Amino acid sequence: MSDVxxxxxxxxxxxxxxxxxxAVRGVSFNVPQGEIFGFLGPNGAGKTTTLRMLTTLLTIxxxxxxxxxLDVGSAPAKVRERIGYVSQLGGADNLATGRENLxxxxxxxxxxxxxxxxxxxxxxxxxxxASFAERQVKTYSGGQKRRLDVALGIVHEPEVxxxxxxxxxxxxxxxxxxxxxxxxxxxxxxxxxxTTHYLEEADALCDRVMIIDDGAIVAEGSPRELKRDIVGDAxxxxxxxxxxxxxxxxAVLAAAPFVRSTTQGEDGELHCYVDDGPxxxxxxxxxxxxxxxPLRAISLSEPTLDDVFxxxxxxxxxxxxxxxxx
Amino acid sequence: MKLVRDTGLLAWRRxxxxxxxPVWLFVSLTVPLLYxxxxxxxxxxxxxxxxxxxxxxxxxxPGILALLAFTSGANAxxxxxxxxxxxxxxxxxxxxxxxxxxxxxxxxxxxxSMFIFDLILLIVGIAFGFHVHVAGLLVLAVLLALFYxxxxxxxxxxxxxxxEITGFAAIVNGINLPxxxxxxxxxxxxxxxxxxxxxxxxxPLYYLVQASRALALNTFSGGAxxxxxxxxxxLCAISxxxxxxxxxxxxx
Numbered sequence: 001m002s003d004v005x006x007x008x009x010x011x012x013x014x015x016x017x018x019x020x021x022x023a024v025r026g027v028s029f030n031v032p033q034g035e036i037f038g039f040l041g042p043n044g045a046g047k048t049t050t051l052r053m054l055t056t057l058l059t060i061x062x063x064x065x066x067x068x069x070l071d072v073g074s075a076p077a078k079v080r081e082r083i084g085y086v087s088q089l090g091g092a093d094n095l096a097t098g099r100e101n102l103x104x105x106x107x108x109x110x111x112x113x114x115x116x117x118x119x120x121x122x123x124x125x126x127x128x129x130a131s132f133a134e135r136q137v138k139t140y141s142g143g144q145k146r147r148l149d150v151a152l153g154i155v156h157e158p159e160v161x162x163x164x165x166x167x168x169x170x171x172x173x174x175x176x177x178x179x180x181x182x183x184x185x186x187x188x189x190x191x192x193x194x195t196t197h198y199l200e201e202a203d204a205l206c207d208r209v210m211i212i213d214d215g216a217i218v219a220e221g222s223p224r225e226l227k228r229d230i231v232g233d234a235x236x237x238x239x240x241x242x243x244x245x246x247x248x249x250x251a252v253l254a255a256a257p258f259v260r261s262t263t264q265g266e267d268g269e270l271h272c273y274v275d276d277g278p279x280x281x282x283x284x285x286x287x288x289x290x291x292x293x294p295l296r297a298i299s300l301s302e303p304t305l306d307d308v309f310x311x312x313x314x315x316x317x318x319x320x321x322x323x324x325x326x
Numbered sequence: 327m328k329l330v331r332d333t334g335l336l337a338w339r340r341x342x343x344x345x346x347x348p349v350w351l352f353v354s355l356t357v358p359l360l361y362x363x364x365x366x367x368x369x370x371x372x373x374x375x376x377x378x379x380x381x382x383x384x385x386x387x388p389g390i391l392a393l394l395a396f397t398s399g400a401n402a403x404x405x406x407x408x409x410x411x412x413x414x415x416x417x418x419x420x421x422x423x424x425x426x427x428x429x430x431x432x433x434x435x436x437x438x439s440m441f442i443f444d445l446i447l448l449i450v451g452i453a454f455g456f457h458v459h460v461a462g463l464l465v466l467a468v469l470l471a472l473f474y475x476x477x478x479x480x481x482x483x484x485x486x487x488x489x490e491i492t493g494f495a496a497i498v499n500g501i502n503l504p505x506x507x508x509x510x511x512x513x514x515x516x517x518x519x520x521x522x523x524x525x526x527x528x529x530p531l532y533y534l535v536q537a538s539r540a541l542a543l544n545t546f547s548g549g550a551x552x553x554x555x556x557x558x559x560x561l562c563a564i565s566x567x568x569x570x571x572x573x574x575x576x577x578x
Contacts, residue, residue: 055420059575077422085420089413095343107335108421110328136346152417 002069004160004191005031005054009063012049023049025215026063031160031193031208036186038206039195040305042317046215047195048088048164054193055085055162068159081109084153084161088168090145091152094138098129098148101137102155109156116155123151127181143174147181154190161185163194167201179205199305199317211309218312223305230311231303232260233277235284237270238297245293246270252291253284263310273303273311329430332423336431337438340405344439354398355443358390362450365512387451388466388538389511391444395470396506396531398440399477400498403485405432407494410485425573429566433478440474441467459544466541469554473534476562479569486572509535533557 012024024046031037039047052058054065056076065072068082092101099120106116124130127147137145146166153161166182167175182192182205196202202209203223211219211226219226237253239245246268253259253272258280260273274280277300288295309317344351369382409415418428444467452458481498488494508515508522509531515523526532537554540546 057416057419080420080422083420085417087413087416089411089416091413091415091417093339093343093414094412095346096339100342104335104339105417105421108332108418108423110422 002033003030003066004033004068005029005037005193006066007050007054007063008065010050010053010060010065011062012046012053012058013061023215024053027212027215027217028063029210029217029220031191033159033191034186034189035207036182036192036194036205038202038209039193039212040197040199040202040209040309040317041195041212042197045212047197047212050212051162051164051193051195055083056080057085081156082159084156084158086149086153086161086163086166088165090149092137092145092148095136097134097136098140098151099124099133101148102151105152106155111156119155119157123155126184127151141174142170143177146170146174146178150178150181150185154185158190160191160193163192165195165197167196167198175201197317199309202305209305211305211312213309213313219308226305226308227303231307232273232275233280234301234303234307235272235274235277235280236299236301237272237284237288237295239268239270240294240296241268242294248291248293249288249295252287252293256283256287258283261311271307273307329424329427332427333430333434336418336423336427337434340432340435341438344435351439354394354401354439355446357397358394358443358447359450361390361393361512362387362447362454366454381455381457383451383454383456384542385514385539387447387456388542389535390447391466391470392473392509392531392534392538393506393511394440394443394447395474395534396477396509397502398436398443399474400481400502402433402436402478403481403483403494403498406482406485407489407491410489415486419573426566426570428573429479429482429569433475433482436478437471437474440470444470457543459542462541462544462546465546465551466538469534469537469541469551469558472555472558472562473530476530476558476565479562479565483565483569483572486569505529505531508532511535530557530561 008028010024010027011022014021014023027046027050039050041047049058053060054067054072056072056079060073067079070079070082072079092098096104102120102123103116106119107113111119124133127150129144129147129151132140132144137148140148150163150166153163163182167178170178179201182194185192194206206223208220208222209226210217219230221229237249239249246264249270250262250264253270254262258274260275262273263271272284281298281300285298306317309315366382366386369386406415448456448458484497485494488497508526508529510516510526511531515526515532533554536550540548540550
């Protein structure tokens with residue numbers, strides 16, 4: 001299938017207190033139809049700025065973006081008809097009921113009342129909103145409000161739905177619930193482009209992930225590919241308190257030809273990345289044994305997207321994660 | 327056509343909000359009613375003041391209507407700020423709705439509620455001896471609408487640009503008092519020294535107040551009405567054009 005989003009060398013600068021900050025520096029990517037595409041990165045990395053350029057909310061300084069077959073720069077009004085967008089804030093009207101919000105949203109897309117009413121009925125079922133559709137939005141729980149926000153984004157059956165940090169502020173149960181609903185949208189052919197700073201979200205939900213840091217893309221691929229190609233399997237070793245044991249193990253393993261890289265973690269842990277974890281375990285044990293280093297524990301762990309981020313940027317996404325905005 | 331339809335949808339949305347949360351409606355009405363109740367009696371004992379001839383209420387009530395158009399317009403941005411912070415503005419900006427409609431929707435509702443308040447004030451005024459001249463009041467309604475739209479569009483644009491309450495309140499309150507004092511709402515400017523009269527001619531509210539006094543007495547000649555149209559019609563057009571432009575570009 002064709003690409004629903006094509007971005008070429010997007011750039012955006014902001015002036016802030018006399019300084020020019022380049023928020024997005026030459027970002028290019030393609031999103032094929034029917035994918036859930038995740039844009040992963042710490043806050044302030046340029047995710048939201050990119051999203052806002054693609055959704056016509058910000059002008060593009062340099063580069064080109066094509067969304068749903070239309071050039072964003074020259075035909076923003078036409079692009080708006082074909083996309084849905086759910087901001088971090090959501091933006092439902094608190095004093096109106098869920099149904100009223102959906103009706104107005106549908107009618108602003110030019111659909112007639114009967115058509116919108118039928119579509120709203122369908123959405124109330126699809127996103128489990130029916131039982132509280134006649135209540136004012138201010139009475140909704142976080143999860144209920146978020147599902148309404150998503151419904152508002154797709155009331156006009158857009159070709160692509162943009163979700164900006166869709167599960168920020170939700171508890172784990174509501175988060176998993178929303179993931180389920182987003183997956184359902186994909187099954188119905190909607191392309192979903194979402195930003196997130198949650199590794200688990202990118203991992204659990206996205207077909208493909210693009211990692212952005214400081215305005216530039218550092219890696220792109222399916223979560224599995226990224227973990228396999230960039231990091232490999234992680235073997236985690238723990239040693240005793242003896243002086244230098246960790247450093248000695250590190251030296252032994254770093255010299256082994258099948259080891260890609262090693263990082264010393266916190267509390268006496270060594271992360272050793274290899275292509276094939278299960279196959280490497282016996283050989284690792286053999287080498288440590290012949291070097292006569294006391295080993296406390298060894299385990300094989302699945303690499304995470306955080307390992308990918310760490311490998312690419314030298315920082316952990318978890319450390320740079322918390323906070324809000326951007 | 328699309329503009330009318332979108333404006334209607336968004337105006338109805340704002341009307342529903344007001345009806346569900348009517349407290350502030352009473353707040354807006356309190357100020358002009360207090361002026362009527364607690365300021366007019368003071369004027370009654372000032373028979374010698376030049377420029378205050380005849381029935382005090384006939385002179386004073388039109389100014390209060392002008393004042394209401396001013397404060398209703400200036401406060402329009404508060405709603406915008408609130409919706410900006412709740413993400414509503416951004417959600418609407420991603421729809422294909424006309425940008426002018428995004429601006430006009432709430433303004434139409436604000437204007438309708440202003441006219442309802444005007445009617446209430448007139449009824450209260452009549453009870454205390456205000457003389458109604460229908461033709462003059464109808465022309466005045468057009469001027470009030472122009473002034474309200476100019477002021478409300480300005481206020482909305484300032485809200486979109488400042489994005490938070492502190493900056494917005496500083497600007498709106500900053501212009502509020504000088505414009506009001508230099509418009510002769512409470513007492514005619516002609517009571518003051520000549521330089522005040524000169525300054526007043528740079529104040530759009532002054533023209534509205536002058537015209538409102540003339541029109542309330544059915545005076546169509548004498549220039550006050552034409553001067554007001556000549557100032558307010560272009561002002562309204564410029565303000566709406568500017569605010570629409572801000573809506574198109576706003577980085578919310």
